Amino acid sequence: MPHGDFSPDNRACAVASTAVPDSGIGRMLVSSRSLAEYRAMFGLTDGDLRRRILDCPGGAASLTAEVNSGGGDATACDPVYAGSTAEELAILTQVDTDRANCYVRAHPEQYRWDVFADPDDHYRSRRIAGARFAADRRAHPGRYVPGALPDLPFGESGFDLVLSSHLLFTFADRLDYAFHHAGVLELMRVTRTELRIFPLLAMGATAPYPHLEQLRTELAKAKVTTRIVEVDYEFQVGGNQMLVCAR
Ligand SMILES: C[S@@+](CC[C@H](N)C(=O)[O-])C[C@H]1O[C@@H](n2cnc3c(N)ncnc32)[C@H](O)[C@@H]1O
Numbered sequence: 001m002p003h004g005d006f007s008p009d010n011r012a013c014a015v016a017s018t019a020v021p022d023s024g025i026g027r028m029l030v031s032s033r034s035l036a037e038y039r040a041m042f043g044l045t046d047g048d049l050r051r052r053i054l055d056c057p058g059g060a061a062s063l064t065a066e067v068n069s070g071g072g073d074a075t076a077c078d079p080v081y082a083g084s085t086a087e088e089l090a091i092l093t094q095v096d097t098d099r100a101n102c103y104v105r106a107h108p109e110q111y112r113w114d115v116f117a118d119p120d121d122h123y124r125s126r127r128i129a130g131a132r133f134a135a136d137r138r139a140h141p142g143r144y145v146p147g148a149l150p151d152l153p154f155g156e157s158g159f160d161l162v163l164s165s166h167l168l169f170t171f172a173d174r175l176d177y178a179f180h181h182a183g184v185l186e187l188m189r190v191t192r193t194e195l196r197i198f199p200l201l202a203m204g205a206t207a208p209y210p211h212l213e214q215l216r217t218e219l220a221k222a223k224v225t226t227r228i229v230e231v232d233y234e235f236q237v238g239g240n241q242m243l244v245c246a247r
Pocket residue numbers: 028029030031032033056057058059060061077078079080147148149150164165166167
């Protein structure tokens with residue numbers, strides 16, 4: 001547990017910096033973005049939030065908690081929900097919130113400070129969202145479905161809108177093109193109308209995923225239309241576009 005309210009303690013960042021080589025974040029993060037961040041990343045309207053939503057990967061984001069508490073219908077899916085108790089997940093969420101914040105502090109050139117005022121604000125927001133996720137997972141475990149791309153445990157077209165934040169493209173350093181292709185097709189299988197993916201660039205990169213146009217061409221052959229849409233959110237430098245996929 002960090003000592004201060006708004007930043008991980010120095011010890012946590014020292015541990016993170018030995019575990020995380022400069023070239024990357026290390027083990028894939030389980031991050032905890034808020035509904036406010038999702039609204040901005042995906043250009044979500046109030047009408048969108050009344051649709052049946054799948055958040056995949058859900059990670060420790062609070063979208064599902066916040067949408068359902070507002071009367072909506074959202075489900076989260078992530079492999080991390082398999083075999084971990086609510087307590088274990090809550091601890092992992094805190095550890096990874098510290099780790100992500102340490103990374104942000106160590107790489108200020110990779111971020112813009114419009115979404116968050118500064119690293120303390122980033123930490124505060126992610127801690128609040130992570131705590132909200134943990135409480136909701138405890139109270140409503142059925143909303144958090146274990147599952148992994150490219151093979152999700154849902155039938156066809158069960159959701160109106162699928163949101164996919166910070167897995168595809170973000171972790172292109174370890175997820176190959178075949179995974180991206182199969183992953184998008186699988187997310188499209190479970191949506192009745194639309195899939196939105198954000199961002200379009202890898203962590204630490206400033207240019208979009210290099211195989212994006214090849215992917216779009218192959219998706220078109222599978223009758224999936226794609227559009228790149230600019231959004232009013234840029235935390236990672238250059239990360240202000242989403243991919244909207246539809247049938
Ligand atoms: C950086 S987090 C993003 C979480 C959330 N969408 C957010 O933006 O805060 C990446 C998540 O992808 C999940 N993940 C890893 N492999 C996956 C797979 N094959 N299918 C679905 N999710 C996966 C991880 O468990 C992790 O929670």
